[in-house]
Structures are given as structure tokens and as C-alpha cells.
Amino acid sequence: MAPGSPPGSPAGSSPGSPARSSPGVLRIGNASGFYGDRFDALREMLTGGPLDVLTGDYLAELTMLILGRDRLKNPDAGYAKTFLRQLEEGLGLAHERGVRIVTNAGGLNPAGLAAAVRALAERVGVPVRVAHVEGDDLLARGGWGDGVLTANAYLGGAGIAACLRAGADVVVTGRVTDAALVTGPAAAHFGWDLTGPDRPDSPNDPDRPGDLDALAGAVVAGHVLECGTQATGGNYSFFTRHDIRRPGFPLAEIHADGSAVITKHDGTGGVVDIGTVTAQLLYETGGARYAGPDVTARLDTVRLDQVGPDRVRISGVRGEPPPPALKVGLNRLGGLRNEIVFVLTGLDIDAKARLVRGQVEDALAGRRPAEVRWELARTDRPDADTEETASALLRLVVRDSDPDVVGRAVSGAAVELALGSYPGFHVTAPPGKGVPYGVFEAAYVDASEVAHTAVLPDGRRVAVPTPLCTTALEPVPAPPPPEPLPAGLPTRRVPLGLVVGARSGDKGGDANVGVWARSEDGWRWLAHELTTDRFRELIPESRELTVIRHLLPRLRAVNFTVEGLLGEGVAAQARFDPQAKALGEWLRARHADIPEVLL
Structure with missing residues (x-):
């Protein structure tokens, strides 16, 4: 049995299965970044190399609306049916190799999907223990306004951890944070405390209560994995330098202190380097504090090191208590278009x-x-x-x-x-x-008001406690910019993208654009050149909107939030690129006077 595995867990190797992870390391892979991702990825990840846990992220703001409309037509629907089709072959492979599966494919009906997985397992003759997590669906609570189809709180990984500790082979959830698919298994494996101390200090370490740093490291690793091949060269600014015709899906080798190595199975396509990991870290984030229900991770403490081909180590991540409120995603029909x-x-x-x-x-x-x-x-x-x-x-x-x-x-x-x-x-x-x-709209409720529940393989229902200590979320003071490049350097008017990478995306009606430099001199130039005023000049759509800039020196990056650019969210299709997916590439295509030493 692998270290940290619950009694009776299949996490040990079975005859003919690939070699297991080394002691003290948990290998978590990802096989889906969205509902509709590469169908063969689950099988490829199970057969491509050793894993302990395989995750699948199927949910996005738009997906929840789609599932909500499905549920209107059929109350028994509301989950990602693709996952079941993938399991027809994958369930046996996972059982043979002792790999646990954790997925949010349950959507609006995790109990329904869990029942469907049990029926599938019986039909294909694979003995598996199935558990699920519920409590995120707050629609029946009411008070959300007219026309709301879905109201789901973003839960953390504690329910997943409880299911795994009870011996589950497959854990199905509804709306959890994307990173919870990693924090839950890691907490179960390493014994991390997801409730934390009852005060913001600790007798052993007054500055770092409980396992917050380790959890924060797992959150960062989970954020890198959550979008699948975006961590291995997909949607990458510098794609022309690599072969990404069929990038492999990513995995993280997580250690007991929360540090991790991001990599992929040997022989798969794509690339894992500091650039691909940086791009994904900036995706759909904002400032230095990346808040979640388990922990608030400090992105300004992340250290990235290339430790081998297709191997990037994440270390140094500091954690803080999570905020007291949970985000609730609301989807409603806005009318006709x-x-x-x-x-x-x-x-x-x-x-x-x-x-x-x-x-x-x-x-x-x-x-x-x-x-x-x-x-x-x-x-x-x-x-x-x-x-x-x-x-x-x-x-x-x-x-x-x-x-x-x-x-x-x-x-x-x-x-x-x-x-x-x-x-x-x-x-x-x-x-x-x-x-x-x-x-799409976001609301917030106190975490204590949400009945986060783990439904274990034997049917027992276990209430999942909330963190004992929380801290209201506040901005981190802006760090000082680096020393600028010497004045008077000769410049050339060329596209920004010759010296910086970018990745952009959506958070409700706001757009996020992360921009990073590939060298220290490039960072010295970028931090002083790409101000909010300069951003508005380059992206005219943002001139009348609130633009917030965050400096992340350790990543040599600036991260912008453009409030209201996407109107009422992706499903409202307020602009040509409703999810702002290409906003960063448009920015890279704009011309600027760039010092020739950077070219």
C-alpha cells in the first residue's frame, strides 16, 4: 500500500502494472481541461506511465449553464456524459494499475453520475468503490433573483480527501474549485489538515499555521494542471519553437511539503518549460493572493526552476488562511440573441x-x-x-x-x-x-452556511468541516518595480510579442491578461513599459474600463484585470472573442518601441 493510502486502497501496484511512484511522491495527472477535451486522454494518461491519481476537470462557467439547461429537460441529467463513455475502457485500466480517479464531471448531479459509474462498473465487471461530494448546489436556497438556472458554491478539497481516506477508487464531485481536484488527493495522501488551527497563529510556527504552505503549493500545482495541455505547450505564445501537434497531458509529482514537479509522460508531445508553466499560472488569476476555500496561495512567492527536460519544479509557495466566504456561480437566462x-x-x-x-x-x-x-x-x-x-x-x-x-x-x-x-x-x-x-454572476456566502458533504463508498454521509481560521481577503501592497534599463538605448518599432509572452481568459464579465518576459532585462523593460495607461493605448476597448495591474516579480510578469470587458460573461457573447482567449495575442501583435538589446 502506498504511503498515506487508506486501508484497503488499491494504490499499491498490481501484477503487470507500471511502476508506482517513489515513496513520498504523489503523481497526479490530468485528463481533461474542459467538457469536450480530447476523448482519448483518459486512456492515454492511464497507459502512458505511472500515476497514483488521475483527475478530470469538466466544468466552466459556460458548462454549468449548459448542464442547467439539460437539467430543465431531464431532472436526471446535469452531469458530463462524456466522462462515462471514457470510463467504459478507462475503469478497467485504472483498476489494473491502482489509479484513483477524481473528477468534477458530476456537475449539477454528482449523485446521479456516481450511480451511473457504479452501474457501468457492474456491467463491465470491474469492482470499484465509488464516492461523491455534494452540497455545492444552492439553487433551492432561493433568493438569487429571476431566471437563475444554477447556483453552485465553489467547494474545496476536504470532501474529496474524506472520500479517498474512506477507500474510494472513484470520486465524483459537483462544483469544486479546479485546484481542489489536486488539494483533496494530496491532503489525503500526506495527511495534511484541511481545517487548520483555530487561530491565525500556531504554537509551533507562529507565521505559518498548520499545513497552509503545503496546501498552497498543491493549489498552485492544481492550477497548472487544471487546463490540461495548456501546461504542455497548448495555446502557448512561443508555440513555433516546439512540436505541439499533439501535446501530452500534464502531471504533477507532489511532495509532502507541497512542492511539485510539473511534467508529462515520456514520449508524449508538447513541452513543459518555465514559459508554459508561467503562462498557465497567470491564466485567469489576478493579484498576489489567489484565494480558494482551502487556502489562499501567494503567487508572489512561487519559484519556478527547470530541473530537467520537460520538468519544472514549483517551490517556495506560501499559504494563508482562506477567506470566510465561498464564491457562488450563478447562471441565468438573459433573454434571446x-x-x-x-x-x-x-x-x-x-x-x-x-x-x-x-x-x-x-x-x-x-x-x-x-x-x-x-x-x-x-x-x-x-x-x-x-x-x-x-x-x-x-x-x-x-x-x-x-x-x-x-x-x-x-x-x-x-x-x-x-x-x-x-x-x-x-x-x-x-x-x-x-x-x-x-x-453569469458571482455571489458570496459564508462557508459555514454550505452543507459540504462527502458521501462515502458505503453510503455514509459525512459533514465536511470548514476551516477553523479564515482571513478577509485584502490586496497585497504593490512590490517595487525592478531597476529600469538605461535610458537612451536604441529602439526598433516591432510587435511586443517578440520579447514577451501572454495568456488571457475570462472570469465572469472580466478579462485577465497575463504578460511575462523571458529574460531579466526583458522584465526590467516590461515592468516600466506596460503600465495601465499603456495597456489602454494598446487595447482601445479598455480605455473606458477599469484596468488593474499586478506585478509578480518572481514570475517576471504583469497581470491585468479588465473589468467589464466581457459584459455579462461568456454565455452572453458580448464581444467578438467572448472569453478573451485571444486578447493576449492581440496585445502581443501591437507595436512598441523596444530596445534593440532585447531583440
Whole structure:
């Protein structure tokens, strides 16, 4: 039995299984970064090399809305069905190799998925002990406002740990933090205390209560793993320097002190280096304090070291007590949305756009939708050698609660212009009916008000205690910037991306853009060049919005939060790139006067 394994656990090796992890090291792999990720990843991770635990992250803000709509149609639905199909083969492989599986694929119905896993195990003849975690679903509590389909608290890893300590082979959860898929198994394996002391000091170590540092290290490792191949070269700014046609999924070798080595199975594609790990650390984070229900991890203490090919060590992470409140993700239907894209080709693009916009606005005068947005994308180029590259796109997006206004009125207005508008009139797709769109909001409740519950393999229900000590979340004072480069250096006007990497994403209606330098001199330049004012100049959409900048010197990075850029969240599709996935790459493509010594 592996160190830290519960009695009767299958974590020891079985005949013919790959070699187990070395004592004192827990190998946790990831096989899914979202609902729809590479289907074969679960099998590949189980057969590619030794593992102790395999996780799968299936949930995102948009996913919860999709599952909520599924549940409206069928109360027994609400979980990620793909996971079950992956298990048809993977369950036997995991059993043979003694690998436990931990996943949040339970979504809105973890009990339903747990029952389905048991039925599958019986059908394929694999004896497994299945447990699940619940209590995150707060919809029945009420008071969330009109039209809310889902209301789920982000739980920590304590429920997962309780299930594993009770001997579970498969643990299914609902909405937990992505990092909880790692903190739970690590706490169970190493015996970390997830409740902590009853005060912010400790007789043994007044500055570092309980196992907070170790938990914080596991949170950082979990954040790196959670998006799958984004840690192994996927969506990576410097992808041209590596072969990422089929990147392998990541794994973390976690030690008892919470330090970890991020790596991947031997022979798999992609790359793990300081750049890929830095990019993922910056993804969907903000300032120095990265708060969660188990611990608040200090990102400004993270140290990264390349300790071998495709091996990056994470160490030095400090932890603080978690905040007293849990985040609750709310998804509701916001109304109906329709979109029509007019193609404008050749000469007089601006005049063509003015004409059709005016015609549509006139037609809608009596039944104008509540929200009307026009965007002209100048994708055309002069003297183009294809019709497509000679064309620009004029996008009309409307929103309203009335299906006739969004559908018939708008679509009819566009269709009736077909022979009486600008020369070359056509659209990218026939106008149709409006479709529902979602709105994401965040609320907060005291952790003590959430019935975090572990349902063990034998059916016993165990209440999961909340941390005894919490600390209100406050910003960390900005660190001093590094010494700037000498003044007067010769510069060249080139894209920012020649010297910095970036990764961006969404958090509700806010966008996050992390930018990092690849050298110490690059960091000295970046920290002084890319201020909030400069960011607004380079990203005009942000000029009227609140932009917050955080310096992370140990990562040679600046992390920006652009509040409200994404409107009401990804499901509302408020902009061309509704999740801000490419916002960082747009920033890298903007030109700046960069010192030649960096080039």
C-alpha cells in the first residue's frame, strides 16, 4: 500500500502494472481541461506511465449553464456524459494499475453520475468503490433573483480527501474549485489538515499555521494542471519553437511539503518549460493572493526552476488562511440573441456599412430590440487576389426578451434588403430565430452556511468541516518595480510579442491578461513599459474600463484585470472573442518601441 493510502486502497501496484511512484511522491495527472477535451486522454494518461491519481476537470462557467439547461429537460441529467463513455475502457485500466480517479464531471448531479459509474462498473465487471461530494448546489436556497438556472458554491478539497481516506477508487464531485481536484488527493495522501488551527497563529510556527504552505503549493500545482495541455505547450505564445501537434497531458509529482514537479509522460508531445508553466499560472488569476476555500496561495512567492527536460519544479509557495466566504456561480437566462453578419466587398466599405446600417435601423424603428450592437471588422485588403480577402464583415447583434422582436423583426429587416441595398449584398448565413443566451454572476456566502458533504463508498454521509481560521481577503501592497534599463538605448518599432509572452481568459464579465518576459532585462523593460495607461493605448476597448495591474516579480510578469470587458460573461457573447482567449495575442501583435538589446 502506498504511503498515506487508506486501508484497503488499491494504490499499491498490481501484477503487470507500471511502476508506482517513489515513496513520498504523489503523481497526479490530468485528463481533461474542459467538457469536450480530447476523448482519448483518459486512456492515454492511464497507459502512458505511472500515476497514483488521475483527475478530470469538466466544468466552466459556460458548462454549468449548459448542464442547467439539460437539467430543465431531464431532472436526471446535469452531469458530463462524456466522462462515462471514457470510463467504459478507462475503469478497467485504472483498476489494473491502482489509479484513483477524481473528477468534477458530476456537475449539477454528482449523485446521479456516481450511480451511473457504479452501474457501468457492474456491467463491465470491474469492482470499484465509488464516492461523491455534494452540497455545492444552492439553487433551492432561493433568493438569487429571476431566471437563475444554477447556483453552485465553489467547494474545496476536504470532501474529496474524506472520500479517498474512506477507500474510494472513484470520486465524483459537483462544483469544486479546479485546484481542489489536486488539494483533496494530496491532503489525503500526506495527511495534511484541511481545517487548520483555530487561530491565525500556531504554537509551533507562529507565521505559518498548520499545513497552509503545503496546501498552497498543491493549489498552485492544481492550477497548472487544471487546463490540461495548456501546461504542455497548448495555446502557448512561443508555440513555433516546439512540436505541439499533439501535446501530452500534464502531471504533477507532489511532495509532502507541497512542492511539485510539473511534467508529462515520456514520449508524449508538447513541452513543459518555465514559459508554459508561467503562462498557465497567470491564466485567469489576478493579484498576489489567489484565494480558494482551502487556502489562499501567494503567487508572489512561487519559484519556478527547470530541473530537467520537460520538468519544472514549483517551490517556495506560501499559504494563508482562506477567506470566510465561498464564491457562488450563478447562471441565468438573459433573454434571446440574434446575429447577422453582412459581407461588404471591394470599394466604399464605410459607405456600404453606413447604408445598410441606416436601412436596418429604419426598419426596426417600430420594434427596436432592447440592445442593438454593430461592429465593422475591416478584414478587407486593397487589390486583393481573392474575393474573401477583399471583403469586410459588418456584424449586427441584437438582444431582447421578445422572440418576435429578436427573430422575425430583425431577420425580416435583413432579408427584405437583399435587392435594395449596397452592391454585392449578401450575408454569411441566412437570418434565423433568436437563441437563448446566458448571464453569469458571482455571489458570496459564508462557508459555514454550505452543507459540504462527502458521501462515502458505503453510503455514509459525512459533514465536511470548514476551516477553523479564515482571513478577509485584502490586496497585497504593490512590490517595487525592478531597476529600469538605461535610458537612451536604441529602439526598433516591432510587435511586443517578440520579447514577451501572454495568456488571457475570462472570469465572469472580466478579462485577465497575463504578460511575462523571458529574460531579466526583458522584465526590467516590461515592468516600466506596460503600465495601465499603456495597456489602454494598446487595447482601445479598455480605455473606458477599469484596468488593474499586478506585478509578480518572481514570475517576471504583469497581470491585468479588465473589468467589464466581457459584459455579462461568456454565455452572453458580448464581444467578438467572448472569453478573451485571444486578447493576449492581440496585445502581443501591437507595436512598441523596444530596445534593440532585447531583440
